[in-house]
Amino acid sequence: MQGKDIRIVFMGTPDFAVESLKALIENGYNVVGVVTTPDKPSGRGQKMHMSAVKQYSMSQNIPVLQPEKLKDPVFIDELKSLNADLQVIVAFRMLPEIVWGMPSMGTFNLHASLLPQYRGAAPLNWAVINGETESGVSTFLLKHEIDTGNILFQEKVPIGPDETVGDLHDKLMEVGAQLVMRTVDALAEGTAKGIAQDVLIARGAAVKPAPKIFKDDCRIDWSKPGTQIHNLIRGLSPYPASWTVFRENDGEKEIPIKIYRARFEKHDDVATPGTVIVPNRKELKIACQDGFVSITELQMAGKKRMNIADFLRGFQNAEQFHAI
Structure with a gap:
């Protein structure tokens, strides 16, 4: 089977995710639906704001699901009706097993770090804050514990001494989009060989976390x-x-x-x-x-x-x- 033959549901929210979705669409992959966050009021006028992923999806006439709760039976039925072979996750919420376990080929996530380093909500920020000279993106198959599934592929990028997290974000957004397509193709062809993160941890130094960042x-x-x-x-x-x-x-x-x-x-x-x-x-x-x-x-x-x-x-x- 070829990567462009399989039915894909894409899940994501911000600009970082749009680049991967755009790469799939513009290269002829069969994205049958998108899941993103519900519209939210924002700004001084509290006007309803659509996620970047929804805006792009609507421009491409792709069906969009926006569940408040990911275990909602109505959403689960709608997701099942899309009959996806594979789900691709980029910058989205933590998924329940009933969602990530649904497709026959599984669900993989694009994470903005070289896993197992910098698991968590803010991997880009903490890599720069900690003075790292290298970062990257990883694709991995989802399992119960967040950001711990078997790694499929990784791509490294250097971090310059004066680069900001914004600079790094833009580089990894493009590198990540290419890695998503590579991962879809490998899973479709049966050539993806995941490696357990525990193996990588045993070979290297202590794992650095990437928790959510607060004002303090x-x-x-x-x-x-x-x-x-x-x-x-x-x-x-x-x-x-x-x-x-x-x-x-x-x-x-x-x-x-x-x-x-x-x-x-x-x-x-x-x-x-x-x-x-x-x-x-x-x-x-x-x-x-x-x-x-x-x-x-x-x-x-x-x-x-x-x-x-x-x-x-x-x-x-x-x-x-x-x-x-």
Whole structure:
């Protein structure tokens, strides 16, 4: 059997998933239905918002299912009626066995890490935050424990020293789409040979997790080493974004600041961590444990994202604040 002969149901939600779905459709694979999240109100007007996957699916006239609950008998019947041979999951919810066990050829997931490393909700962020120089994508067959199924294929990509998680996202989105097609073909041809993640764990170092990121995880601690702060900024840019608070030295005024890009400059003799300096009115540097973090792109609360030159033109007393 060829990959393009089998009936595929695709499940996903964000832009990252659209690239894989688009690759399948544009290369002639038989996607008979799509499952995505229900429309949700968002924005100031609380208008109903469709997922990126739904928007693309509608443009291609592909049937879309949007269950509130994945064990809903109505949804299960609708899914069965699509008579899928294989289900492909990219950036979706955790599935119950009644769903992932339905197709005759099983269900595989595309995960944005080199499993078994970085299992969890935020693999891209944590890879950059931890200063990894390499990441990648993995396809694996689903089983009960999340992100633990037998690995089918992996593709590695380098992470540059100044790349953000946004940069990595865009690279892996395209690499992942190609890996999805490769995996579909191999499963259809019967040539996919899964390898247990436990085998890989036994060969290597301790497994690093990738838990969901919360607001407190994003706050910068200026007493830490500069490389660690730089990696945190990269690993959270553009979303959810690292942040700090500028507090006026001689007052109580506090201004929340999101930081999107920065450079680290190592120095032996530095000021108290959090000290803000503005050399030549062209740079904004914040002292850390072993040097200065030079901010190049940021956003004040209620303002647009801007480069440091524009920020300093409108915020001329920055040296009267310190970062906390």
